[in-house]
Amino acid sequence: MTDWEVHAIKYAERSDRTRADSFIFDDNHDAPHTIDYYIWLLRRGDEVILVDTGYDDEEARARGRAIRLDPGAALAPLGLKPEDITQVIVTHLHYDHAGGLHLFPNATLYLQTSEMAYATGPCMCHDTLRMPFTAGHVCEAIKRLYSGRVVFFDGDGQVAEGVTVHCIGGHSRGLQAVRVRTQAGWMVLASDASHFYENMYARKPFPIVVDVQNMLDGFDRLHVLASRPELIVPGHDPLVRSYFAPGAADYIHRLDPGPITEIPR
Ligand SMILES: [Zn+2]
Ligand SMILES: [Zn+2]
Numbered sequence: 646m647t648d649w650e651v652h653a654i655k656y657a658e659r660s661d662r663t664r665a666d667s668f669i670f671d672d673n674h675d676a677p678h679t680i681d682y683y684i685w686l687l688r689r690g691d692e693v694i695l696v697d698t699g700y701d702d703e704e705a706r707a708r709g710r711a712i713r714l715d716p717g718a719a720l721a722p723l724g725l726k727p728e729d730i731t732q733v734i735v736t737h738l739h740y741d742h743a744g745g746l747h748l749f750p751n752a753t754l755y756l757q758t759s760e761m762a763y764a765t766g767p768c769m770c771h772d773t774l775r776m777p778f779t780a781g782h783v784c785e786a787i788k789r790l791y792s793g794r795v796v797f798f799d800g801d802g803q804v805a806e807g808v809t810v811h812c813i814g815g816h817s818r819g820l821q822a823v824r825v826r827t828q829a830g831w832m833v834l835a836s837d838a839s840h841f842y843e844n845m846y847a848r849k850p851f852p853i854v855v856d857v858q859n860m861l862d863g864f865d866r867l868h869v870l871a872s873r874p875e876l877i878v879p880g881h882d883p884l885v886r887s888y889f890a891p892g893a894a895d896y897i898h899r900l901d902p903g904p905i906t907e908i909p910r
Contacts, residue, residue, distance in 0.1 A: 646806050648828045650688045651900040652892055653878065653885055654719050656699045657682035657712040657741075667841060668849040681883045682741055684716050685834055685900075686723060687808060687825055693725065694732045694808060695752070696823050696834055700744025704779060708740065714896065717748035722893040734804060736836035736880075737817040738764045738786060739777040746785040753794040754786060755804050757812050760819025761786065761797070768818070768855070777817070777853055811870060813838040815860030816853060822867060829903030830872030836880040838863045845877065846910050875908045 658681050665674035685696040699716030717727035733752040736742055737760050746754070764783045769775045789795050796802075798821070800812045807826035814820055816837045823834040837853075838860075839845035845864040854860050871877045878885060878900060885898060888908050892899035 647689055649807055649825050649901060650686075651825055651827055651832060651834070651878075652686040652688070652723060653889065653898045653900055654684050654686060654716075655681050655886065655896045655898075656684060656714045656716050656719050657705075657710070658883070659710055665852070667851060668843065669852050669854075671849065679883055680840070680881045681885070682712070682881065683885075684719070684745075685823075685878075686720065686725075687823075688723070689807070692805060693730065694734060694804060695720075695730050695749065696734045697736055697742040697836065698733060698745030698749060700741050700782075701748065704740055704744045704782075707779075715748070716745040719896070722897060732804065734808075734810060734821075734823055735760075735786070736823065736834075737820040738783055739817060739837070740779045740782060741777075742836065743782040743786060744779060746782060746789070752789075753796060754789050755796050755798065755802070755810060756786065757810075757819030757821050758797045758799050759812065759814070760817060760821075761790075761795075763818035763855075774855065811866065813859065813863035813866060815856055815858075815863045816851060818855055820863075822863075822870065824870050825901075827876075827901035827903075829901060830876055831870065832876040832878065832900060833867050833871040834878050834880075835867050838867055839877070839879045840881040841879050842882055842884055842908070842910075845879065846874075874910065875904050 660679040664678045687694040730749040810821040888904040889898045
């Protein structure tokens with residue numbers, strides 16, 4: 646079978662934050678640290694799989710975190726409309742990954758059982774644990790479930806030939822990474838299993854965490870899943886746009902040929 650194309654689509658960024666927001670126990674905790682927000686598109690001929698959905702204007706206003714692009718409209722340079730998307734891998738249900746589910750009304754969702762249980766269970770009684778979730782996004786996933794369009798995985802699962810998901814946990818109870826076969830080898834979209842290169846390379850936990858041990862074990866797991874360390878793509882790192890070539894638009898980068906430069910570790 647042929648390999649998959651992988652496109653990283655940046656729809657937002659935020660520079661009003663510091664390294665303390667990205668790394669636990671960091672010496673330069675008050676230095677500025679910008680974060681990017683991405684969704685990812687996998688394509689092989691007519692087959693299309695979206696990984697995560699971003700969030701919309703309403704959520705941007707509610708959280709005071711502006712978006713640059715509507716995640717549905719952002720697919721246009723790839724020749725796709727939101728209605729064309731029939732498969733969405735939801736890495737986890739945080740607002741910046743599940744906040745655009747309603748923008749893709751024809752999609753079946755691929756989700757870990759433990760993520761749905763976590764987002765709808767007693768842990769959400771705690772403000773701290775509930776903070777990255779938005780009730781409307783979780784309700785959208787439940788609506789999709791009641792219309793027969795959710796596929797659950799427990800641990801590892803296959804979405805398509807050459808595309809598998811792997812439960813990592815750590816940052817959210819049922820966070821899953823996506824492994825995809827590309828021309829460069831097995832690539833791993835870490836999503837929030839590693840927000841930045843520095844999280845996994847320096848083994849520094851991200852502060853939003855439900856289980857630190859799972860997060861640290863997850864950094865090792867990502868390395869096992871990828872053919873080479875440079876094929877692990879962190880979920881929120883602006884450096885991704887320096888390491889990979891621009892693609893169909895200035896905000897879309899093409900990942901599947903592999904990095905265009907050495908990635909320092
Ligand atoms: Zn997250
Ligand atoms: Zn995130």
